[in-house]
Amino acid sequence: MPPLPRCAIVREVGLRDGLQSIATVVSTERKCAWVRTAFAAGLREIEVGSFVPARLLPQLADTADVLHYAKTLPGLSASVLVPNLRGAERALELGADLMILPLSASHAHSLANLRKTPDEVVAELGRIRAARDASGRRTLIEGGVGTAFGCTIQGEVRPAEVLRLMQALLDAGADRVSLADTVGYADPAAVSRLFEQALRIAGDRLCCGHFHDTRGLALANVVAALQLGITRFDASLAGIGGCPHAPGASGNAATEDLAFLLESMGVDTGLDLEALLALRAQVAGWIEGEPTHGALWRAGLPQTFCPARARA
Amino acid sequence: MPPLPRCAIVREVGLRDGLQSIATVVSTERKCAWVRTAFAAGLREIEVGSFVPARLLPQLADTADVLHYAKTLPGLSASVLVPNLRGAERALELGADLMILPLSASHAHSLANLRKTPDEVVAELGRIRAARDASGRRTLIEGGVGTAFGCTIQGEVRPAEVLRLMQALLDAGADRVSLADTVGYADPAAVSRLFEQALRIAGDRLCCGHFHDTRGLALANVVAALQLGITRFDASLAGIGGCPHAPGASGNAATEDLAFLLESMGVDTGLDLEALLALRAQVAGWIEGEPTHGALWRAGLPQTFCPARARA
Numbered sequence: 001m002p003p004l005p006r007c008a009i010v011r012e013v014g015l016r017d018g019l020q021s022i023a024t025v026v027s028t029e030r031k032c033a034w035v036r037t038a039f040a041a042g043l044r045e046i047e048v049g050s051f052v053p054a055r056l057l058p059q060l061a062d063t064a065d066v067l068h069y070a071k072t073l074p075g076l077s078a079s080v081l082v083p084n085l086r087g088a089e090r091a092l093e094l095g096a097d098l099m100i101l102p103l104s105a106s107h108a109h110s111l112a113n114l115r116k117t118p119d120e121v122v123a124e125l126g127r128i129r130a131a132r133d134a135s136g137r138r139t140l141i142e143g144g145v146g147t148a149f150g151c152t153i154q155g156e157v158r159p160a161e162v163l164r165l166m167q168a169l170l171d172a173g174a175d176r177v178s179l180a181d182t183v184g185y186a187d188p189a190a191v192s193r194l195f196e197q198a199l200r201i202a203g204d205r206l207c208c209g210h211f212h213d214t215r216g217l218a219l220a221n222v223v224a225a226l227q228l229g230i231t232r233f234d235a236s237l238a239g240i241g242g243c244p245h246a247p248g249a250s251g252n253a254a255t256e257d258l259a260f261l262l263e264s265m266g267v268d269t270g271l272d273l274e275a276l277l278a279l280r281a282q283v284a285g286w287i288e289g290e291p292t293h294g295a296l297w298r299a300g301l302p303q304t305f306c307p308a309r310a311r312a
Numbered sequence: 313m314p315p316l317p318r319c320a321i322v323r324e325v326g327l328r329d330g331l332q333s334i335a336t337v338v339s340t341e342r343k344c345a346w347v348r349t350a351f352a353a354g355l356r357e358i359e360v361g362s363f364v365p366a367r368l369l370p371q372l373a374d375t376a377d378v379l380h381y382a383k384t385l386p387g388l389s390a391s392v393l394v395p396n397l398r399g400a401e402r403a404l405e406l407g408a409d410l411m412i413l414p415l416s417a418s419h420a421h422s423l424a425n426l427r428k429t430p431d432e433v434v435a436e437l438g439r440i441r442a443a444r445d446a447s448g449r450r451t452l453i454e455g456g457v458g459t460a461f462g463c464t465i466q467g468e469v470r471p472a473e474v475l476r477l478m479q480a481l482l483d484a485g486a487d488r489v490s491l492a493d494t495v496g497y498a499d500p501a502a503v504s505r506l507f508e509q510a511l512r513i514a515g516d517r518l519c520c521g522h523f524h525d526t527r528g529l530a531l532a533n534v535v536a537a538l539q540l541g542i543t544r545f546d547a548s549l550a551g552i553g554g555c556p557h558a559p560g561a562s563g564n565a566a567t568e569d570l571a572f573l574l575e576s577m578g579v580d581t582g583l584d585l586e587a588l589l590a591l592r593a594q595v596a597g598w599i600e601g602e603p604t605h606g607a608l609w610r611a612g613l614p615q616t617f618c619p620a621r622a623r624a
Binding site for chain 1: 468501547566614
């Protein structure tokens with residue numbers, strides 16, 4: 001096995017990618033408790049919500065409040081998803097550490113979900129960059145290239161198109177980019193091929209892998225990207241997220257399982273697994289009746305488990 | 313990513329490792345249908361049961377009948393688990409293609425489960441080899457080294473002890489050996505380390521990896537072993553198997569998810585995924601109420617899925 005990075009960052013996206021996919025509305029108070037407890041468990045990057053119109057995603061209508069709270073935690077990078085310049089302006093106004101602009105490399109998916117072509121999203125990123133520069137804020141801009149391994153509407157998404165759009169996002173002013181397997185079509189070999197090519201273009205500006213576990217391969221895909229030196233992965237507690245095209249199907253990689261994978265392999269995440277499992281139980285309680293996922297929570301940590309940090 | 317093998321074998325162990333862990337007794341007729349349909353879906357290696365006393369595992373009391381049926385399918389390798397010489401004598405008498413003698417590298421687990429020390433199991437393998445040679449049968453003997461990555465009773469199991477016992481099994485007359493993560497303690501880095509050392513000792517007599525998905529890492533572990541050239545993996549349809557120490561926890565790698573992983577990466581398994589998913593649904597119906605696992609069955613195959621064989 002190729003040598004692995006010594007450290008990796010797990011970015012919690014359950015408050016955004018998770019909650020946006022389920023009907024239950026979690027209260028602002030509980031979302032803040034989630035952020036607080038996740039921070040206490042060692043998470044230092046949390047996507048707290050999305051600046052989309054509240055009528056589209058009422059579950060995330062309180063994103064400004066959650067962001068406001070997250071900013072009180074020293075050393076926490078609080079990110080938000082922004083679908084357009086309007087959302088970016090709110091993120092800048094409220095001082096988000098990072099804003100993520102999603103671009104779907106599948107034209108069909110892009111039109112269906114964002115009502116824009118991928119190249120129109122690239123142009124929007126250019127406007128967001130101009131707004132950021134004019135604002136004097138330090139908010140980072142991440143271009144998140146989704147459906148990077150295929151799409152449930154369009155089917156195949158050509159790697160050359162994914163790479164072209166990633167390059168275009170960087171050219172338009174993205175500080176960094178990430179690749180997402182939005183629908184669980186990726187496999188470790190495909191991840192290895194695409195991330196290797198993407199690294200050649202973006203270098204360390206390729207900052208994150210986002211793998212859905214729709215078909216059970218998320219963690220194997222993480223290892224494939226990790227072997228190439230990718231050191232940031234999105235995940236949501238209890239694997240919430242789901243897929244609108246496959247009711248009950250798994251969503252994001254489960255934060256607690258991903259952390260267990262990394263720590264077991266000796267890759268330091270700075271996370272307290274027992275604390276994460278306790279928070280997972282709390283979150284699962286708040287969304288009772290919604291499908292949750294993951295394996296570690298049932299079995300518990302191995303008796304022999306030793307965090308990466310304790311082995312050094 | 314290191315180059316992957318072009319082909320791999322999925323060995324179905326649901327009829328043994330799966331059914332032995334659940335209370336529901338599946339009828340002989342249904343077991344034979346399972347074998348027949350699995351064979352039609354392309355499976356060419358099936359563990360059909362276990363020659364243990366029926367009072368211990370009534371679910372597997374009809375192993376002789378299922379083996380008898382399996383032997384009517386041309387080109388199918390039908391294997392059985394044998395806990396001792398007595399079981400091996402039945403396997404020889406009934407003409408099993410392969411018998412697997414489990415050895416637990418954890419002394420505590422070995423005493424608890426087999427009421428023998430690991431070295432007593434090695435000695436038993438010597439007696440089984442003598443019986444096989446005397447019988448004139450071609451039944452292969454596999455020594456399956458379990459709890460190879462740790463144990464829920466004893467905790468740590470030292471790799472040196474696993475390798476010593478594997479060597480001892482070969483010295484005692486095993487035709488081949490396999491390594492099993494019986495309790496889901498393995499991770500890809502540990503798999504890579506142990507299988508690499510084991511390959512140095514056993515070469516291609518190290519024939520199989522058996523990974524439980526108790527903590528969600530089974531498929532990532534498969535990829536780690538595959539990268540070293542291991543080309544046979546145990547799995548059970550619907551991931552049945554479970555863990556007596558963690559009620560509801562995942563069991564074996566799910567056959568259908570494993571096949572999807574391999575085929576997606578371009579590793580030819582000869583399996584028909586749609587047929588496997590149909591059989592999975594049938595099996596899940598037969599054991600209704602028992603926990604089942606796996607992800608692919610909910611989401612279905614990607615639109616873009618193309619079997620490895622069709623790409624050549």
